[in-house]
Amino acid sequence: MESARIHITGIVQGVGFRPYVYGLASRHSLNGFCLNDSEGVVIEVQGGSIGPFLDELEKSPPPLARIDSIRIERLENGTEYEDFTIRESRIVPGKSVLVSPDMAVCPDCLREMLDPADRRHLYPFINCTNCGPRYSIVLDIPYDRPNTTMAGFRMCPECEHEYHDPANRRFHAQPNACPACGPSAWMHGNEGIKNYAAIEEAGKLLKEGAVVAVKGLGGFHLACDAMDPIAVSTLRERKRRSNKPFALMVPDLDSAKLICEVSPEEGYALLDRTRPIVLLRKKALSGIDEAAAPGNSRFGVMLPYTPLHHLLLRASALKALVMTSGNLSEEPIVISNREALDKLSKLADSFLLHDRDIYAGGRFDCRSSGKRMA
Ligand SMILES: [Zn+2]
Ligand SMILES: [Zn+2]
Known part of the structure; x- marks a missing residue:
């Protein structure tokens, strides 16, 4: 019987690391536990042979994770475990950890969102272990x-069930939600009209x-509407x-190609999981109003x-939206509903x-890298 304790640091929280370790340990018939602590993830495993587990852990961590360090302690006479569990997080005062950036909605969630038979059909806050908000909703670590x-x-009971089911793709997805509970x-x-019906109303106003x-x-x-000269100049x-x-x-890569030249590299950049703004060369007859980027040969696209953005584009059926940040030139970014109603009332016709x-993410540009929370 071998056993070891493993300490991992890097972007390992909010990326499905614990569910991944759970699956890996089951596949290798190992017992023990894993948990988040204030520095990263701690794992204890024991079983016939732990080498292959360690190899796989290092070579193919979950897609959104980034391992910065792995420390392995071999344990003599360790506690005996009867199964593998995900344990309560442990707080170590004075430590800090990297929290994952927010991640664009994944193809699986998009598919569910557009499936009329799914309980999250057209639900703007759908997410799973592989996608959704992270940094922008974190108040504290772990x-x-x-x-x-x-x-x-x-x-709700259904969401709770998914959250606790190791075979479910929402196992331990912290922002898990549905229209009934989220x-x-x-x-x-x-206020009486919620979710997609409200987004449809926003889409109609944008069209007008x-x-x-x-x-x-x-x-x-x-x-x-980026193609409406009056709206853009207003x-x-x-x-x-x-x-x-x-x-x-x-709405998608093909729509970007209708208004701009998109090289294969630029296409990859647009599709990056953090969905950055990419500067693309304008096409001559793009249809986008000149006032969107006056005298500029490129558009930031x-x-x-988020599911909400997908739904907004779908509801409005517009080919391109201007999406400019809602802060007045030098002021800090607006994040609460009340602040927005206060500060943006002269800029927006509706909300x-x-x-x-929104918490931490609202205060920083967090879409490109992991951020350290202390
Ligand atoms: Zn997802
Ligand atoms: Zn629910």
Whole structure:
């Protein structure tokens, strides 16, 4: 019988690391436990042979993880375990850990979201172990639901079941939610209508040329139809952003190709899991209003990264939205509903809000790398 304790640091919280270790240990018939602590992940394993488990752990960690260090202690006369479990997180005062950046909705969740038979059909807060909000909802470490802005949403029995089922792709997904128990979206002033019905209303207003403030993952965007000259110049006037280009959001890669030249490398960049804004060369007859990026040969383009953004593009059926950040030039980014209603009322005609609070992510640009929480 061999046994070892393993300490791992890096981006290992909020990336499905514990469920992954659970699966790996079962495959290698090992007992023990794993948990998040204030530095990363701690694992104890014991069984006939732990070498192959360690090899696989190092060589193929879960796709969103980044291992910075692994420390292995061989244990003599370790405790005997009867199974493998995920244990309560452990807090070590004064330590810090890297929290995963927010991740674009994954293909599996997108498929479910568009399936009329699925219980999360058209639900704007669908997520799983491989996608969804992370950094923008973390209040404290370790990354566990009570330490996120999801703490106030009590999972319904179905969500709870998924969360505890090792075979489910939402096993230990901290922001797990559904229309019955999770956050919802609404148009300000019309709180009775929720989620996709509210997003449809926002889509209709965008089509009519309105500027809509949209609460996203890490803050607010001001959105309008990028092909509507009046809407775009209205937004530009209101924002008092003389010539700075506005970022654009298009439904998918093919739509980006309709308005811009997209090289294979630029295509990859657009599809990166953090969905960055990529500067692309304008096409001559793009249809995008010149005022979106006056005198500029390029557009800053991004693909939708949250389910809500996907649904907004679907509901509006627009080919491209201006999506510019909702802060006034030098002021800090607007993150709460009340602040947004206060500060953006002169800029936006209406507000698409939701009740999943934005925390740390709203204060930093966190979409490109792991951030250290102390
Ligand atoms: Zn997913
Ligand atoms: Zn639920």
